[in-house]
Amino acid sequence: MATCPPYPTHLTGPADGAPRRHAHWWQRKWVRYGALVTLLAISGLVILALVRRQTGTEGFLVGLGLAVFPVPLLVAAFRWLDRVEPGPWRNLLFAFAWGACAAALIAIVANSFATRWIATATADPTSADTLGATVIAPIVEESAKAAAVLLVFLFRRRDFTGIVDGVVIAGVTATGFAFTENILYLGTAFGTDQLSGDSGLTSVTAATFFVRVVMSPFAHPLFTVLTGIGFGIAALSAERHHVRRVLLPLAGLVLAMGMHAMWNGSSSFGEFGFFAVYATFMVPAFALLTWLVIWTRQRELRTVRAELPAYATAGWLSASEPYVLGSMHARRLARQYAARHLGGRPAARSVAEYESYATSLAFLRHRASDGRAGPDFLVRERELLHELWLRRDVAHPALAYAARATAPVPMVPVPSPWPTYGAGYGYTPTYGQPHPGPYSTPAPYPAYNPYRS
Known part of the structure; x- marks a missing residue:
């Protein structure tokens, strides 16, 4: 059996000789996992009960069946972006569960409480609903989704190394949140159609499905991805840049809230406000962010080839x-x-x-x-x-x-039966000999010093 090469040797780093401290019981891995699973399970049960009470059993099942359509496509897209250095599935499962259960529960409870409080304080339910949709909801929902990105950033630091990781975690979290929200909206729309007797393509359910699932399945992921980019840039910053590592995620969160507020307020911009915001703002922003993530992925591949x-x-x-x-x-x-x-x-x-x-x-x-x-x-x-x-x-x-x-195919000339130009004048063609490819000999590289400033 072959023996492995020697491990690289370095100057004594911070990992050498560091004393190990005894972990308290609340710091043990099984305690943290147990607490997290319990929290998500309780949140899931509560959100299930709330949505079912608002939509009814039949509406909940219809909403569930329709809301699941974009989920596999979105998750597959984010997983494709993460193919250079794929993170563990447990991080994606946590992100989706947090968005679908914990973040959705926080949003429903906080949005309802804030809207009722504003309506009582102002005695104007219509203004309260508008203010809740354009101000309260973006702040609450984006903060709740950002919590999942923050937890992965803090406790799964090995798996969070750059912009792509932030985009993937944020996008999958938002996909889970949109999944639960779509169940609520589609189930409620189905109940409205049941009461009015509408059905077919002119129904409220069909209109809701077209707007939320067909036209804008990427809306929530697009908002939260801005937060993920902020965390991703912070992950690329050195440990000593404390201010940058705090301000960048906050800046991404504020941008996510602003985009979310504009999207929610598009209906107040007139009859075609939704389509105007969609065409002039959402689609270009989606294209720009898609280009940024793909460019970042190519940059990661160049890093692999260089290191x-x-x-x-x-x-x-x-x-x-x-x-x-x-x-x-x-x-x-x-x-x-x-x-x-x-x-x-x-x-x-x-x-x-x-x-x-x-x-x-x-x-x-x-x-x-x-x-x-x-x-x-x-x-x-x-x-x-x-x-x-x-x-x-x-x-x-x-x-x-x-x-x-x-490997690129070398261009080796084919021997000719008659004398070639240059024969006898110091030039002798070497037809048919092997061409040195790019993998024949490694290029020299500088000495390995991980602590080079």
Whole structure:
């Protein structure tokens, strides 16, 4: 059995020799998980009872069946954005559950209380409803959704490394929130149609479905993604930039509230106010944010190609792997090859895990080179290298195949039967000899120093 290369050696960092403090009972992982699951379960039961009481059992079931349509598409879209360094599914499940249960419960209770209080204080229910929709609801709902992003940012810091992670967590949280809200709106619309006897394409249910599910399924995710971008930029900032790490998420939250308020207030801009805001503001903002996230993803791939060659030089990776791991097309080819020739789905899963761990290693090294190494840098680096070594037997041949399949084809001239121009004048063509590809020899890289300022 082959032995692994030596682990990188560094100057003594903050992770060396640090005394371990005994954790109190409330700091233990199982206590936190238990409390979180209990909170989400209670919130889910309460929100279920509230929505069912307002819509009725039949309306709740109709709303549930219609509201589920955009959920798989939105979750798949956010998961696609996260393919460079996919986060664990438990974070996405928590984000969706928080949005659908805890955030929705907070929003329903707080919005109802605030609207009733304003109506009582002003004796004007109409103005109270308008103020509640354009001011109270954006503040309450965006704050409740932002709480999920904050929790992942604080307690799952390893999984929250940049803008894409913030966008994904925020987007999935908002998708869960919109799912519950759509059940409420669609179920209520169905009850209205039942009382009035309307049905078909002219019904309130059909109109509500068209506006909320067909035209604007991305509305809530778009708002909350601004908060996620703020947290993502804060994650890219050094630990010493305390003010920036606080102000950036707050700025993103304020922008999310402002966009949400404009969206909710579009109906007060006239008969075509909704369509005007949708066409002139929502669609361009959605396109701009989509471009930003895709550009950020490509930037992450460039980081992978730039940072991993140091480990190839040290013997942990083959010379071609940094280039393969920096291409989503090559990664997919490696997984497909593993599934077909190296052991089916388990082999493909091992290659996917290898790709994910290698990407995390590249980002870890990049943070260190920027002076943003955390106190657990050395421990985390060895953990990732160990995980790569465990999967090397399957990953190496699959990635080697992907390297051969995606390498540029060299332009080798075809030998001619008659003398070529330049023959006899110091030029001798070397037809048919192998062309050195980009993976033949690794380029030299500077010495590895994670604490370089």
